[in-house]
Amino acid sequence: MTENNENTDKADKNSLGGDLILPIAAFIFTLYYFYTIIDVPRIAQISAFFVGIILIFLIGLLAIRIGREVKAGTADLRLGGIIEPRSFIPKRLALLALTLGFIIFVQWLGFTLTVFTFLSLAMLLLGNGRNKGFVFAIAGILSFGGYLLFIVAFKTRFPAGPFEQLMERLF
Amino acid sequence: MEFDPALFIDLFARTFTFWWVILPAIFLGLIVGAIPGFSAANTIIILLPMTLAMDPEVGLIFMVALYASSRMGAGIPAILVNIPGTAGAAATPLDGYPMTKQGRGQQALAISFVSSVFGGLLATIITLLAMPWLSQVAFYLHSVEMIVIMLFGISLIATIAARDTLKGLIAGFFGLMIGYIGADVVYETPRGTFGFLELYDKVPLIPALVGLFAVSEAFFVIEGESILSKRGKEAMQKAGWAATIEGVKIALSKWWHIIWTSMIGLVIGVVPGAGAAIAAFVAYQQSRAFSKTPELYGTGHVEGLIAPESANNGVTSGTLVPLLVIGIPGGATAAIMLVVLQYHGVTMGPDLFMESPELAYGPFAAMAVTYFIMIFTILPLARYMSRITVVSTIYMSPIIISFTLVGAFVPRQYMFDMYLALVFGVIGYVARKTGYHTAAILIGVILGPLLETYFLRALKMSEGDIMVIFSKDLANVLWVGLVISLCIPYAMQRWRAWKAAA
Numbered sequence: 027m028t029e030n031n032e033n034t035d036k037a038d039k040n041s042l043g044g045d046l047i048l049p050i051a052a053f054i055f056t057l058y059y060f061y062t063i064i065d066v067p068r069i070a071q072i073s074a075f076f077v078g079i080i081l082i083f084l085i086g087l088l089a090i091r092i093g094r095e096v097k098a099g100t101a102d103l104r105l106g107g108i109i110e111p112r113s114f115i116p117k118r119l120a121l122l123a124l125t126l127g128f129i130i131f132v133q134w135l136g137f138t139l140t141v142f143t144f145l146s147l148a149m150l151l152l153g154n155g156r157n158k159g160f161v162f163a164i165a166g167i168l169s170f171g172g173y174l175l176f177i178v179a180f181k182t183r184f185p186a187g188p189f190e191q192l193m194e195r196l197f
Numbered sequence: 198m199e200f201d202p203a204l205f206i207d208l209f210a211r212t213f214t215f216w217w218v219i220l221p222a223i224f225l226g227l228i229v230g231a232i233p234g235f236s237a238a239n240t241i242i243i244l245l246p247m248t249l250a251m252d253p254e255v256g257l258i259f260m261v262a263l264y265a266s267s268r269m270g271a272g273i274p275a276i277l278v279n280i281p282g283t284a285g286a287a288a289t290p291l292d293g294y295p296m297t298k299q300g301r302g303q304q305a306l307a308i309s310f311v312s313s314v315f316g317g318l319l320a321t322i323i324t325l326l327a328m329p330w331l332s333q334v335a336f337y338l339h340s341v342e343m344i345v346i347m348l349f350g351i352s353l354i355a356t357i358a359a360r361d362t363l364k365g366l367i368a369g370f371f372g373l374m375i376g377y378i379g380a381d382v383v384y385e386t387p388r389g390t391f392g393f394l395e396l397y398d399k400v401p402l403i404p405a406l407v408g409l410f411a412v413s414e415a416f417f418v419i420e421g422e423s424i425l426s427k428r429g430k431e432a433m434q435k436a437g438w439a440a441t442i443e444g445v446k447i448a449l450s451k452w453w454h455i456i457w458t459s460m461i462g463l464v465i466g467v468v469p470g471a472g473a474a475i476a477a478f479v480a481y482q483q484s485r486a487f488s489k490t491p492e493l494y495g496t497g498h499v500e501g502l503i504a505p506e507s508a509n510n511g512v513t514s515g516t517l518v519p520l521l522v523i524g525i526p527g528g529a530t531a532a533i534m535l536v537v538l539q540y541h542g543v544t545m546g547p548d549l550f551m552e553s554p555e556l557a558y559g560p561f562a563a564m565a566v567t568y569f570i571m572i573f574t575i576l577p578l579a580r581y582m583s584r585i586t587v588v589s590t591i592y593m594s595p596i597i598i599s600f601t602l603v604g605a606f607v608p609r610q611y612m613f614d615m616y617l618a619l620v621f622g623v624i625g626y627v628a629r630k631t632g633y634h635t636a637a638i639l640i641g642v643i644l645g646p647l648l649e650t651y652f653l654r655a656l657k658m659s660e661g662d663i664m665v666i667f668s669k670d671l672a673n674v675l676w677v678g679l680v681i682s683l684c685i686p687y688a689m690q691r692w693r694a695w696k697a698a699a
Contacts, residue, residue: 044631045364049625052371059374059389069661073378073652074388076646076663081370088363099270108630114420120426121416125598125622129615148595152419164592176603180240183610184603 039099041106042092049085056081117151124148136187137177142169204554205325206397208562211555215258219567222262223574229263230270231282232604237267241533253541254559259554260537261563264530266514266571268435268473269313272506276305277585278424278597280411284402284643285411285473285509287636288481292473292494292501298426299497303583307444308499309506310575315452316459316507317514318568323463324514325561328522337671338468341653345667345675347648350475352683353482354637361632362687368628368637375400376645384654395613404605404614405642408621409628409635411601415594417627424593425586441579454500455507458484466515471511474643478636482506510568517560521545534599 057080063071095101100156108116124147132140145165150158176182186194199207229240241248248256276293289309289405296305336347351373355365374543378389379399390396418424446643448455484504485494494501520531522545535545543549543556550557605618625635659665666672 032626044627046625048371048631048633049367051624052367052374055371055389056374059377062388062390063386066381066388067384069653069656070381070384070386072656072661072663073649074374076652077370077373077377077648081367081374084363084367084370088367091363108627111420117419118416121419121594123596123617125412125602126580128599129612129619130625132615133612141603144599145595148598149592152594153589153591153628168596172600176607180607182603184606185612 038097040101041104042095042101043105044108045088045092046103047108049088052081053085061084099194120151121148124151132187134187136190137184138173138189139187141172142166145169179180201554202434205562206248208292208527208558209566210556212258212559212566214563215563216566216570217257218259219262219570220574222259223266223567226266226268227270228261230267231273232600237264240267240539241530248537249540251392251568253538253543254555256268256537256541257534257556257559260530260534260561261517262567265317265510268317268510268513269310269575272309272313272509273306273582276309276502277302277583278593279414280597280601281406283473284406285477285512286641287406288477288505289502289509289638290410291481291505291582291636292496292498295495295497296502297583298424299610300428301497302427302586304444304447305439305497305502306579306583307441307576308502308574310579311445311448312455312503312506313510314568314572315448315455315513316462317510318458318565320459320463320466321514321561321565321568322510323460324518325558325565328489328518340651340658340671341669341672342652342675343468344378344648344655345672345679346475346653347644349675349679350478350644350684351637352679354478354634354640356482362683364631364633364635366634368633369641371657372604372638372641372643373645373648374641375405376642377649379646381653382646382650383657388623393613395609395611395617399646400642401609401614402643403608404618405621406639407572408618408623409457409602409625409639412618412622413625413629413635415597416622417629418590419594421590423587423589425427440582441576444579445576448503451500454484454503458504459507459511462511463515465508466512467518472516472643476508476512476639480504480572481526482490498568514561514564514641517564521549521560523616542658580647589642628636693697 059074060078063074067164092101092103096103124144128140129142131143135143142165143169146161149161149165153161173190177184184190217245225240229237240263247537248259251259267283268285271286272293273282273386275281275286277297278296279290280290281287293305293309296302351369352366355369356362370418374389376399378396380387461480461483462473462476465479466473479502481494481504484500488494488500490498497592515632516531517534520535538545540558543553602615602618605614606612608614624638627633628635628638655665656663659668667676
């Protein structure tokens with residue numbers, strides 16, 4: 027019973043922990059930035075200090091506002107909305123890993139093959155493995171269309187892989 | 198630079214004969230404008246061998262048509278999938294995207310096209326008539342005034358784009374600090390670069406735009422089956438040609454709104470470096486400030502879509518004024534046009550208007566004709582373009598991620614920029630989930646280097662005295678305006694609370 031009451035109480039409160047992520051990142055970055063300008067001539071420091079100090083002041087105001095809400099019992103510091111809905115966390119992390127893989131492997135596989143592989147895997151991931159044939163067809167059309175638009179038409183110097191090298195030899 | 202009606206009539210008639218150059222430039226411009234990373238400037242650079250080989254007049258018409266249509270193209274993905282094609286369209290999704298989610302994407306596109314065309318057309322005609330006076334605007338704005346305008350820009354975005362002003366300001370100033378990364382323009386000292394050589398030349402804008410808007414959006418929308426709400430889907434399925442016609446009617450009924458917001462764009466466009474992003478946000482804020490229903494802004498309000506679209510197209514002709522009158526390009530595309538014309542031995546400045554009026558006034562005639570042709574070519578496409586919104590997020594998200602990351606790579610062709618886009622994607626995702634508006638961060642990143650440059654200039658002139666920022670009358674008036682603009686939302690909130698309690 028007590029546990030139920032605690033859970034209801036938690037659900038009623040605003041979860042403001044997530045709201046502090048960006049300000050904390052901004053605060054740490056600003057301090058790092060200040061550190062990198064210690065030896066710079068004074069004139070070049072002033073504008074950064076001007077903007078940085080205003081930013082720190084604003085972060086301070088937000089911290090005070092959140093602190094007052096937590097003290098008043100209307101909010102807590104759980105992450106809340108940023109991780110909700112929890113059922114999507116694995117998919118989101120997997121999509122992030124695939125995106126990172128896209129950037130890493132494009133250097134060796136080249137544009138067309140990497141886009142095809144990424145599109146196929148990401149669509150299968152998000153669609154829970156359904157419509158495999160359709161997914162591969164869409165990924166094939168889009169990656170080849172992208173090759174024609176970006177590499178053939180716009181002459182973008184994107185990393186060339188086996189597919190681009192083969193096409194260059196053929197045509 | 199005197200007004201000669203016969204010259205203008207002849208010029209317009211002559212420009213129409215170049216429809217065969219304008220038409221392909223329009224379609225190319227719409228495509229490159231809609232893909233983040235493929236700006237008009239990049240495309241003109243890619244096509245330089247072609248434009249340099251053309252007759253200067255034909256080359257200029259091609260570049261101007263591509264420039265004007267890319268501005269309109271940037272609004273299309275901003276409305277349909279919440280991804281502005283360029284920074285100039287960063288204010289467009291504020292009301293355009295909510296309209297799409299309600300199933301009114303086709304109508305929103307029609308409103309955007311009409312506002313862009315009439316806003317751009319009107320600004321072009323006014324520019325032609327008022328060139329001598331417009332060219333003076335830039336002379337009144339010096340470093341000190343520009344510092345206040347930049348800070349004004351951040352505070353405006355904080356108050357309009359974010360529901361929580363404090364969070365909006367934090368996002369904007371965080372963006373400014375990110376914009377300060379890189380080597381400073383005077384002493385060339387690297388600051389805040391984390392040791393990455395790729396950041397010495399400042400944070401590149403396209404990866405920031407791609408990350409904050411596209412990548413974060415792709416990670417955000419996978420929670421739903423489609424970006425449309427259930428009612429939006431039903432409305433979308435019912436939509437026919439009537440939705441386009443309705444959009445045109447709605448936009449035309451707001452003709453006064455189109456006029457004054459495009460004028461905001463024109464005046465801001467004349468100031469070198471100010472750009473379409475600032476113009477669009479200022480117009481949006483002004484539109485909301487004078488609206489009888491400001492609470493509807495951000496929910497899919499028509500006037501909230503008209504304002505940024507008219508303004509960012511008004512900027513287009515404005516950026517050409519300093520280029521043609523004093524030889525200072527107002528933006529990247531104008532700078533490339535300068536290079537092409539100089540290659541042909543054309544010297545910019547007042548003499549150009551006497552010696553080659555067809556070249557001096559030609560860009561504006563080309564722009565007006567482009568806008569005129571554009572309305573007939575693009576409006577019928579609204580119905581088909583809006584169909585993209587019914588595509589499931591299962592397919593949409595991976596497509597957005599892969600193709601926009603490619604866009605992040607294109608301008609500088611560094612692999613680093615794709616990683617940077619991913620980092621901005623994470624920042625954008627956290628910002629969306631916690632109520633820090635991504636547009637405020639982006640505008641900070643855009644304004645950061647400009648603010649620092651003006652700061653350094655002002656401080657150099659005053660030998661390091663910070664009080665220089667309060668030394669000019671016009672700047673002081675702007676400071677007062679800035680403080681008032683920050684206090685008004687708070688005062689209004691208190692007043693409403695007091696009224697509700699009474």
